Amino acid sequence: MANDLTGPVRVRFAPSPTGFLHVGGVRTAIYNELLRLHCGGVFVLRIEDTDKARSDEAMTRQIQDALSWTGIRWDEGPFLQSERLPRHAERAAELLAADKAYRCFCTSEELEAQRAEAQKQGGSFRYPRTCAHLPAEEIARRMEAGQTFVVRFRAPDANIQFLDLVRGDMEFPPESIDDFILLRSDGSPTYHMSVVCDDIDMSITHVIRGEDHLSNTPKHVPLFQAFGSAVPTFAHLPLILGPDKKRLSKRFGATSVEEFRAEGVLPQALYNYMSLLGWSPGEEREILSREEMGRIFDVDRLNASAAVFDREKLLWMNGQYLTSLPLGEIRPHLDPFLVEAGLTGADPARLATVLELHKSRARTLRELVQSVIPYFRDEIPYEADLTKKFLADPDLPVHLAALRDRFAEVEFDKDALEAALRAVAEERGIKPSVLIHPTRTALSGANGGPPLFDLVAAMGKEETSRHLGHFIAYLRRGGALPEPQD
RNA sequence: GUCCCCAUCGUCUAGAGGUUAGGACAUCGCCCUUUCAAGGCGGUAACACGGGUUCGAGUCCCGUUGGGGAUACCA
Numbered sequence: 309m310a311n312d313l314t315g316p317v318r319v320r321f322a323p324s325p326t327g328f329l330h331v332g333g334v335r336t337a338i339y340n341e342l343l344r345l346h347c348g349g350v351f352v353l354r355i356e357d358t359d360k361a362r363s364d365e366a367m368t369r370q371i372q373d374a375l376s377w378t379g380i381r382w383d384e385g386p387f388l389q390s391e392r393l394p395r396h397a398e399r400a401a402e403l404l405a406a407d408k409a410y411r412c413f414c415t416s417e418e419l420e421a422q423r424a425e426a427q428k429q430g431g432s433f434r435y436p437r438t439c440a441h442l443p444a445e446e447i448a449r450r451m452e453a454g455q456t457f458v459v460r461f462r463a464p465d466a467n468i469q470f471l472d473l474v475r476g477d478m479e480f481p482p483e484s485i486d487d488f489i490l491l492r493s494d495g496s497p498t499y500h501m502s503v504v505c506d507d508i509d510m511s512i513t514h515v516i517r518g519e520d521h522l523s524n525t526p527k528h529v530p531l532f533q534a535f536g537s538a539v540p541t542f543a544h545l546p547l548i549l550g551p552d553k554k555r556l557s558k559r560f561g562a563t564s565v566e567e568f569r570a571e572g573v574l575p576q577a578l579y580n581y582m583s584l585l586g587w588s589p590g591e592e593r594e595i596l597s598r599e600e601m602g603r604i605f606d607v608d609r610l611n612a613s614a615a616v617f618d619r620e621k622l623l624w625m626n627g628q629y630l631t632s633l634p635l636g637e638i639r640p641h642l643d644p645f646l647v648e649a650g651l652t653g654a655d656p657a658r659l660a661t662v663l664e665l666h667k668s669r670a671r672t673l674r675e676l677v678q679s680v681i682p683y684f685r686d687e688i689p690y691e692a693d694l695t696k697k698f699l700a701d702p703d704l705p706v707h708l709a710a711l712r713d714r715f716a717e718v719e720f721d722k723d724a725l726e727a728a729l730r731a732v733a734e735e736r737g738i739k740p741s742v743l744i745h746p747t748r749t750a751l752s753g754a755n756g757g758p759p760l761f762d763l764v765a766a767m768g769k770e771e772t773s774r775h776l777g778h779f780i781a782y783l784r785r786g787g788a789l790p791e792p793q794d
Numbered sequence: 795g796u797c798c799c800c801a802u803c804g805u806c807u808a809g810a811g812g813u814u815a816g817g818a819c820a821u822c823g824c825c826c827u828u829u830c831a832a833g834g835c836g837g838u839a840a841c842a843c844g845g846g847u848u849c850g851a852g853u854c855c856c857g858u859u860g861g862g863g864a865u866a867c868c869a
Contacts, residue, residue: 324869431795502869520862554862592818614801616804620820748829
């Protein structure tokens with residue numbers, strides 16, 4: 309059970325397609341990928357779709373899309389577990405033939421009653437091995453009579469040991485498991501049978517999965533051994549919690565990849581943030597690419613305690629990526645938001661300019677696109693509490709009119725515009741800021757944003773003049789809405 | 795109920811017996827600045843509790859408390 313991480317590994321991510329890929333799943337996939345990136349080897353994608361009632365093809369597709377979008381690449385698969393069921397049953401039959409498993413004729417009802425009784429006595433229920441040693445003739449007789457049976461694993465009576473990279477050497481007493489079911493009465497394999505069989509067939513060396521599987525592992529280990537197969541090394545990742553320290557739920561916002569995507573989170577940011585939830589790179593840098601993390605990934609630095617998902621930090625990190633990534637790289641992710649905002653027809657050059665101006669000011673792609681909408685509007689909506697102080701200055705319309713006239717005469721680059729505005733201010737004996745703030749409102753309707761002269765230059769001569777004209781008229785009307793046109 | 799896992803600032807974490815307990819998000823203040831961000835500088839803020847072991851414990855052991863997981867012919 310040496311922690312041998314020197315050679316290539318074979319890892320797998322095995323989600324159930326029962327819904328959207330949630331953040332816990334992505335993180336598991338990421339750690340699998342990082343180990344594969346670090347050690348070399350193969351990353352297998354396996355879809356555990358054996359619960360037909362809850363799985364469908366669309367969800368399988370969805371999970372692959374979500375993984376791809378996040379930037380996770382697998383080498384083999386996707387393998388559909390549902391297609392391998394005959395193989396699992398065949399392997400279970402081998403155990404039966406080798407007397408490492410046996411037929412059990414107890415009915416669910418009987419067992420249910422026993423379980424209820426055991427609970428009442430204050431203990432846990434283990435299958436009492438009622439059918440563990442039925443004589444061959446008895447088995448034959450019952451089968452003859454058409455009695456249904458399940459196939460149970462003959463659990464060994466020895467301590468179960470395995471290596472968990474997160475928690476160290478694990479040891480469980482034999483009582484911690486019972487003769488669990490391998491094949492249901494309809495002959496279909498159970499989860500435990502399927503996973504172990506697949507992990508053997510796919511030569512998985514390292515099983516990285518959620519902590520909810522930790523208590524399944526004592527069942528899986530003796531099964532590997534019963535098949536005479538090498539037991540993989542495990543890593544059980546702690547769960548991700550919500551702000552209430554309970555299992556992460558929808559109550560506190562997005563929990564799936566598609567939701568974060570729809571909010572305008574970049575895949576790089578999601579990948580980076582998720583990888584840091586339960587693992588630390590051992591250096592103080594936190595903004596790390598997938599490649600860098602792959603290089604320095606070290607399972608010893610996986611954390612054993614559950615982590616609270618911090619949406620604020622994710623958004624901060626997204627802002628960092630938005631600021632540092634060149635526009636060309638984020639552009640493809642922007643398109644759905646541009647469509648949503650009705651900006652698909654916008655002048656591409658101007659769009660690029662204003663996106664550039666605003667991208668370091670937004671935390672999400674959605675925010676970014678929202679902040680850019682005013683540049684493409686005929687009318688800028690003014691907020692009353694923003695314009696109040698401008699309305700209080702009776703001279704302002706005249707000042708702005710003068711500014712508008714001056715702007716009409718200058719070249720539209722930011723230095724020339726700034727010089728022009730300062731000149732107007734000086735001529736009129738006012739501070740530049742008296743002109744700057746209302747101009748910003750006239751052009752954007754907002755009180756924040758990029759440097760004013762960048763904004764004016766991006767807006768262009770015509771639009772600037774028009775918006776200033778509107779604002780001057782608005783101020784002259786005393787803030788009233790324009791008269792309706794006939 | 796039983797079994798298992800976990801426990802450092804509000805949150806993510808560093809810390810492998812001797813540290814002024816470090817960083818990041820959030821928060822507060824200052825600087826920069828026409829504004830908003832970004833950035834820079836600084837502040838508030840943590841070893842759950844109780845026993846051991848040790849010259850010395852955030853670090854090792856036991857217990858308590860708290861949180862989580864598992865207890866299926868689900869995966």
